[in-house]
Amino acid sequence: MRNLSYYQSVFGVMLLSYVISGCATPPTHNPDPFENFNRGVFAFNEGVDQIVVKPVAETYKGIVPDPVDRGVTNFFSNLDDIVVIANDLLQFKFKQAASDSGRFFINSTVGLLGFIDVGTELGLSKHNEDFGQTLGYWGIKSGPYLVLPFLGFSSTRDVVGLGTDLLLEPTFYYATSITSSTGQAILAGEAIKGVDTRADALELDALIQTAALDKYSYIRDAYLARREYLVYDGNPPLEDDDEEEDEEEDDLFNDEEEDELVSEDDDEDELVGNDDEITSENDTTSLNTKRNPLHDKE
Secondary structure (H helix, E strand, O other): OOOOHHHHHHHHHHHHHHHHHHHHHOOOOOOOOHHHHHHHHHHHHHOOOOOHHHHHHHHHHHOHHHHHHHHHHHHHHHHHHHHHHHHHHOOOOOOHHHHHHHHHHHHHOOOOOOOOOHHHHOEEEEEEHHHHHHHOOOOOOOOOOOEOOOEEEHHHHHHHHHHHHHHHHHHHHHHOOOOHHHHHHHHHHHHHHHHHHHHHHHHHHHHHHHHHOOHHHHHHHHHHHHHHHHHHHOOOOOOOOOHHHHHHHHHHHHHHHHHHHHHHHHHHHOOOOOHHHHHHHHHHHHHHHHHHHHHHHH
């Protein structure tokens, strides 16, 4: 098993290369340039889910009492608060970091290692922060949408975030030693966490199947919208400011061009009208001359 320094080096290089590429690469309007590849991985994940994960999750949901299921969910949610607190600080959300720290302390002690969510009852709400969101806070774009084998939907930014968050989890330092009993227990715990998460999402299956004509596109769009929502704490911009300015300039330029064209058309109509009046007068004079015999005698 590779040691911890190896993983730190790998994710450090990934982070550095992505930050550089994110600053140098212009944003793309296509969020899914690898769609063919992603659809293939998505189909693979769907197959694994239908054959293995979903049946296990349904069995788990059927035999585990609701209070125990809720306690398991709370336990893993409490562990995740360590990552949340770290990213609170990286995003300079010090008030939220204090709240999340208090929540973690109370749930870890009074809440029996997090099995009971005492923090929420005391008004310390659960927050959702990760390093992918932190990169977004720092101005790093989401990048292309990606579907990872077994792990599911992500993006190039969130892949880096996932690796960094992994290093922040205290259980990771033990899980790297898979030969130890502690490492094996933690890996088993992560497997239970995955099954518990899938069991909690069983109710969404019917909704997605009913609402989505294309399940892949439905999940992709929902994921990207949710990530954007989380990065901006529920207030995502309607559109990029630069694009708004460009559109305003284009509209102003187009309005000026239209005004000039209308003015030119009015001038042309006026000239045509004058010509018509002169022609009409000449025709009238000529007609009168032909009809007046005195004019011929003179």
